[in-house]
Every structure is written in structure tokens, then in C-alpha cells.
Amino acid sequence: MQQTITVGLVAYGMSGQVFHAPFLHTLPGFQLKTVVERHAEKSKERYPYVNVVRSLDELLADDSIELVVVTTPNHLHYADTKKALEAGKHVVVEKPFVENTTQAEELIALAKRQNRHLIVYQNRRWDSDFQTVKKVLAQGMLGDLVHFESHYDRYVNYIRPGNTWKEDTQGATGVLYDLGAHLIDQALQLFGAPKAVTGDLRVEREGSRIIDNFHLTLHYDRPRVLIQSNMLVRELGPRFILHGVNGSFLKWGLDPQEAALKAGRWPNEAGWGTEPENLWGKLNTQWGDLHTIGRIETVPGDYNQFYHGVYAALTEDAPVPVKPEEALLTQKVIEAAIRSAEEGRQVAP
Incomplete structure (x- = not known):
């Protein structure tokens, strides 16, 4: 039982x-x-x-x-x-x-x-786009990766009513803590701890008191890793941009699970986390003797996997799906980005 x-x-x-x-x-x-x-x-x-x-x-x-x-x-x-x-x-x-x-x-x-x-x-480890990026890299489709760029932009050009704590300076607010925690965690999953962080943090909306635009460079020997979130982006570009010595992969759109959950759908429905074909990423690469240009079907996202991992950890002594030490490293990168922006220099996390 x-x-x-x-x-x-x-x-x-x-x-x-x-x-x-x-x-x-x-x-x-x-x-x-x-x-x-x-x-x-x-x-x-x-x-x-x-x-x-x-x-x-x-x-x-x-x-x-x-x-x-x-x-x-x-x-x-x-x-x-x-x-x-x-x-x-x-x-x-x-x-x-x-x-x-x-x-x-x-x-x-x-x-x-x-x-x-x-x-x-850290549920966005199980986003459809991130899972697809992981497979593209794991299968060596781009050759040695030289450039990795991750965006999570929104268009919110006003101070949100009813979310007073999110617009307050008290305690871990602003897009660096909110969306940045996801993007940093994803980068750390792919590349490990960076040698240093360079942060450019800005307050751009009228009346805002929180960071609503950040641009981070996570410094590795290779690849160059850029992470960005901006609340004043009305026309969205790619979510991920990857360039390697053999080719490039670009991915537009956001994982569909949050929108489905907000619409009241249940996460045990058939086809959960599946993206429409028009959002599949574009691959342009050299594959053996062949130059290939085409679309990569998006791997379905599945936040269920987080709680499957929680259950296994509590009942079978399996590893937890997100280690607190990994979240600690994300926190260190956030703090390094803040210091970097304040002091105008690279800061080790």
C-alpha cells in the first residue's frame, strides 16, 4: 500500500x-x-x-x-x-x-x-524550453558552446495594485529575486558555479522602488553566459539563444504550464506541458557532413516531477529534487550581482 x-x-x-x-x-x-x-x-x-x-x-x-x-x-x-x-x-x-x-x-x-x-x-528546472535546451546540449548538436543567453521578460509598465509586498523594497523583491532566481538556477544547473558575476541592475518604471531590469554576466572560461529580465519589454525576443562552434539554437515562447494552471486545468491531464508547433525552437547547425536548418520539437514540461522527487525523498530516502545548498549558491550569485552593480566590478559569489 x-x-x-x-x-x-x-x-x-x-x-x-x-x-x-x-x-x-x-x-x-x-x-x-x-x-x-x-x-x-x-x-x-x-x-x-x-x-x-x-x-x-x-x-x-x-x-x-x-x-x-x-x-x-x-x-x-x-x-x-x-x-x-x-x-x-x-x-x-x-x-x-x-x-x-x-x-x-x-x-x-x-x-x-x-x-x-x-x-x-525551483520548478522551472522542469520547464519545457529548459528541458529542450538541456537535450540540445547533451546531444552535442551545437558543438562546443560559446554563448548562452537566457531572457525572461515581461511588459508591466505600471505599479501593480494588490501586490503591495511585491512592489516594496522590504525583503527579496524585484525581478532579480523573482525571475532571476529561476534563470540563475537554470544556468547553475548547466554550467555550475561561475568564477564571478557582473551585474547591471536598474529601476526603470515610473514610481517603482524595486529592481525591474537586470542584466547579469556569469563568468566562466566558456561559454559566455548572459541572463536578463526586464519588465518593459512589449515585443518579446527569444527566451533562449545558444551559439556553438557548429551552430545555433533559438527558442521563443514560455513554458505553457503556468498559463494552464492559472486557467484551472489539472496537471494530470493528457498532453500536459506540451507546446504548440509554432513555438518549437529553431536549430541551424552542422551535423556530420550535413548543414541542417529546422525546428526542434519542444520536450514537454512537467512540474509534477518536482513533487515526485519530494515524495521519493520522504518515503524512499532518495535525493531531494532541489538541494538547499543549490539554492544557497543561487542566493550567493544574487548577492554578488547586487555588490557588482553597487561597486562597478566583477564579484565572486
Whole structure:
């Protein structure tokens, strides 16, 4: 008989609604038992079986809950994760992990002392476009890679109402922590720790108090790695640009899973994470004696794999799908980028 992991979800904002609750509901082996909502009971509209409590303390008082999923605003990640670990729970915490490396190191040490798993939700490792990029590189389609460019741009030319904490300078806000945490994590998965980071960080929207444009160079011997996010891009270019000694690969569009989840679809549907043909990436390369120009079918994305990994870690002692030490390195790169922008020089993470 399959073991069941009883789960408490801390907060039911966009992240809890879109990226966590649907998977905890549909995946065998998980029971979403309790949701923390400070003032409402919105989670019951879709999951009428859950208990709604008003505080993390109420959730942690339930000894049957083994796994706590923290999706509170970024500046609360450290305190909420620490409290859950101290209560003897395993923890999944949304990205960005925490506000600084000191907090990250403290939580990693606490999890080890408590003999509990601490897992950071870097779901975009299972994006369709990133999975395709990994296969293109693994199969050597471009030869030695010399240039890697990753963009995650949006067009939001106003201060977003109703998301006050996201537009506040308090605690790990702005696109460097938000989207940058994803792009940096993906680059580190491909290339490992960089020797240094150069950061160009800007505040460009009228009335903005947060970084809404960043351009990072992660320095390796090879390839050149550029990461960029800008909230004032109305006409989107490629999401990925790769150039190697034999050819190039360009990929437009975004993984379809977030849009599908926001539309209320379930992640166990047939064809989940599949992209339409018009978004397949373009390959122009030398393949043996042949010059090849064509489209590469996008590998389906699958955020289910994150929670499959969580389940295996908790029940089979398998490796966690995202190691907290990997999230710590992402945090170090973010802080190096901030120092670089302030001091006008390359900074080692």
C-alpha cells in the first residue's frame, strides 16, 4: 500500500493556488489536509475537504502533518521555514529561498540538526524550453558552446495594485529575486558555479522602488553566459539563444504550464506541458557532413516531477529534487550581482 504524506500549505496566494495545491491534490501519495488563510477560506472553493486555519502555529500543532509548504511573501520565508523545521516538519519553501546567505546557511544547518528535508521550489528546472535546451546540449548538436543567453521578460509598465509586498523594497523583491532566481538556477544547473558575476541592475518604471531590469554576466572560461529580465519589454525576443562552434539554437515562447494552471486545468491531464508547433525552437547547425536548418520539437514540461522527487525523498530516502545548498549558491550569485552593480566590478559569489 502506498504511503501517504500529509501536507499543510502555508498561504493561498497565487503561488499556493497555482503551483502547489493542484499537484498536492492530483498526485497519489499526498494528502492536502490544512491551508493557512489569514482572513478568507478561498481554498475550500476548489478543495472543500481541507481544513482552513488562521496561523502557522495552528497548522504546526497538528502532529499528523509531515510536510509544510511555505508560499508566504518572500520576507517571511526564513521565519516560517525555521518555525516549521523546529516543529519537526519537512519543508518545501518557495523561491527565492530567503533574503540572504546567512539565513540560508542557518536553515540548512537547522534542517540537518532536525533530520528533516528542506527543499526549495525551483520548478522551472522542469520547464519545457529548459528541458529542450538541456537535450540540445547533451546531444552535442551545437558543438562546443560559446554563448548562452537566457531572457525572461515581461511588459508591466505600471505599479501593480494588490501586490503591495511585491512592489516594496522590504525583503527579496524585484525581478532579480523573482525571475532571476529561476534563470540563475537554470544556468547553475548547466554550467555550475561561475568564477564571478557582473551585474547591471536598474529601476526603470515610473514610481517603482524595486529592481525591474537586470542584466547579469556569469563568468566562466566558456561559454559566455548572459541572463536578463526586464519588465518593459512589449515585443518579446527569444527566451533562449545558444551559439556553438557548429551552430545555433533559438527558442521563443514560455513554458505553457503556468498559463494552464492559472486557467484551472489539472496537471494530470493528457498532453500536459506540451507546446504548440509554432513555438518549437529553431536549430541551424552542422551535423556530420550535413548543414541542417529546422525546428526542434519542444520536450514537454512537467512540474509534477518536482513533487515526485519530494515524495521519493520522504518515503524512499532518495535525493531531494532541489538541494538547499543549490539554492544557497543561487542566493550567493544574487548577492554578488547586487555588490557588482553597487561597486562597478566583477564579484565572486
